[in-house]
Amino acid sequence: MAVFNRDSADEVSRGARAIVVRADVPGAERRDSDARIEEAKGLALAIGIDVRAAQAFRVRDRKPATLFGSGQVDSIAALAQENEAELVIVDNALSPVQQSNLEKATGAKVIDRTGLILEIFGERAATNEGRLQVELAHLDYQAGRLVRSWTHLERQRGGFGFLGGPGETQIEADRRMIRDRMAKIRRELEQVTRTRGLHRARRQRAPWPVIALVGYTNAGKSTLFNRLTGADVMAEDLLFATLDPTMRQIALPGLDKAILSDTVGFVSDLPTQLIAAFRATLEEVLSADMIVHVRDIAHPDSEAQRDDVLDVLAELGIGGEQPQEDAPVIIEAWNKLDLLDAEAAAYVREAAARRDDVVILSALTGEGVDLLQRAIATRMTAGARVHKLRVPLADGAAIAWLHEHGEVLGSNPDGGDMAIEVRLSDSALARFWKRERD
Numbered sequence: 001m002a003v004f005n006r007d008s009a010d011e012v013s014r015g016a017r018a019i020v021v022r023a024d025v026p027g028a029e030r031r032d033s034d035a036r037i038e039e040a041k042g043l044a045l046a047i048g049i050d051v052r053a054a055q056a057f058r059v060r061d062r063k064p065a066t067l068f069g070s071g072q073v074d075s076i077a078a079l080a081q082e083n084e085a086e087l088v089i090v091d092n093a094l095s096p097v098q099q100s101n102l103e104k105a106t107g108a109k110v111i112d113r114t115g116l117i118l119e120i121f122g123e124r125a126a127t128n129e130g131r132l133q134v135e136l137a138h139l140d141y142q143a144g145r146l147v148r149s150w151t152h153l154e155r156q157r158g159g160f161g162f163l164g165g166p167g168e169t170q171i172e173a174d175r176r177m178i179r180d181r182m183a184k185i186r187r188e189l190e191q192v193t194r195t196r197g198l199h200r201a202r203r204q205r206a207p208w209p210v211i212a213l214v215g216y217t218n219a220g221k222s223t224l225f226n227r228l229t230g231a232d233v234m235a236e237d238l239l240f241a242t243l244d245p246t247m248r249q250i251a252l253p254g255l256d257k258a259i260l261s262d263t264v265g266f267v268s269d270l271p272t273q274l275i276a277a278f279r280a281t282l283e284e285v286l287s288a289d290m291i292v293h294v295r296d297i298a299h300p301d302s303e304a305q306r307d308d309v310l311d312v313l314a315e316l317g318i319g320g321e322q323p324q325e326d327a328p329v330i331i332e333a334w335n336k337l338d339l340l341d342a343e344a345a346a347y348v349r350e351a352a353a354r355r356d357d358v359v360i361l362s363a364l365t366g367e368g369v370d371l372l373q374r375a376i377a378t379r380m381t382a383g384a385r386v387h388k389l390r391v392p393l394a395d396g397a398a399i400a401w402l403h404e405h406g407e408v409l410g411s412n413p414d415g416g417d418m419a420i421e422v423r424l425s426d427s428a429l430a431r432f433w434k435r436e437r438d
């Protein structure tokens with residue numbers, strides 16, 4: 001039921017014929033224009049849109065009415081016509097006025113980058129919280145786009161438009177409806193967030209370390225996740241294949257059990273309305289013991305992508321200028337090594353050799369994955385020392401725990417206790433005591 005004026009960013013249908021265009025504003029870009037348009041195409045393909053053509057335009061200054069210059073608008077209209085496009089995707093943020101003017105000029109439906117990402121998030125959100133956050137973002141986006149349109153004027157004709165003119169009342173009613181719905185969603189979200197907090201607390205008590213994979217969209221997180229866990233989930237060439245984190249148990253050398261968590265892909269210029277939805281999925285990362293930052297090292301904007309990811313992590317208090325005290329350590333996994341030619345590979349190896357927090361690999365071919373496993377395990381067990389512990393003989397579970405998580409060097413029954421000499425990392429020891437208390 002369309003209770004309010006659903007704007008044209010809504011209901012993009014799968015298989016829609018589309019063209020992708022973008023305005024490159026000189027000086028405002030720190031990224032490769034081709035790569036940006038490719039990413040936008042990838043985003044559109046991810047929701048099943050039939051992208052027929054893609055083109056970037058240099059725009060000296062953004063035109064308030066149409067964003068693009070008038071000659072460029074004509075070219076876009078011609079491109080849309082040639083390709084029989086029903087949809088024009090503009091990979092920039094558009095004001096409602098620009099959107100509507102471009103629709104008039106092209107005769108096609110126009111959506112901007114925010115609209116596109118909202119569509120993707122809407123399709124990918126798998127948990128209750130993800131769905132609510134996306135709906136909230138969508139409503140917020142729509143509320144900003146309620147302009148006095150002809151449909152409103154038509155509906156209002158003969159109505160009560162004395163003050164403020166016809167249309168005003170309808171817009172107000174629409175706004176109120178959106179506000180009410182948003183308030184309801186916020187209440188539901190509070191409930192869901194509370195439940196999620198409980199789940200997380202329960203998991204934190206689990207005596208295993210948690211490793212979180214983060215990375216820019218399409219960097220190869222899901223592929224690596226599958227490699228490391230042997231699970232065959234979500235290896236798709238789809239952006240945002242993983243809006244909600246997935247947890248799996250993995251085995252690492254010298255570390256019987258650990259939990260690997262896959263998180264949502266990062267993306268540049270994330271629409272402000274979506275930041276909360278995105279962060280919600282990242283809270284998992286905060287409780288991790290270690291972060292593996294997966295990077296597509298063969299991508300032309302690899303460094304800009306890394307900066308985007310690090311900025312978001314810094315906002316969460318991980319890394320950056322003022323990291324939180326017990327924040328997880330980060331290792332970088334430089335992925336897609338197989339895509340580099342010999343010269344580039346040599347260069348990358350040299351750069352990696354200068355750092356002790358980098359592993360080079362290919363999640364696709366498996367090369368180097370063992371090195372990553374070892375690097376994770378080494379860091380996890382770093383600071384392992386020999387401890388002499390006394391555990392009641394009757395506490396078989398505690399004794400088994402120590403055998404499972406540490407290297408038991410000797411054990412002797414002594415009175416009612418077992419005296420155990422065991423090599424354990426500090427974090428494992430802390431987990432052991434915590435486990436005792438619970």
Ligand SMILES: Nc1nc2c(ncn2[C@@H]2O[C@H](COP(=O)(O)OP(=O)(O)OP(=O)(O)O)[C@@H](O)[C@H]2O)c(=O)[nH]1
Pocket residue numbers: 215216217218219220221222223224234235236237238239240241242264265266335336337338339361362363364365
């Ligand atoms: N050549 C090559 N391709 C890879 C490698 N790792 C991943 N890919 C490909 O890169 C694409 C994206 O991989 P995913 O694992 O889905 O990426 P992701 O980081 O989980 O993506 P999001 O879910 O969007 O965040 C897929 O087509 C993979 O097959 C690699 O080491 N080499």
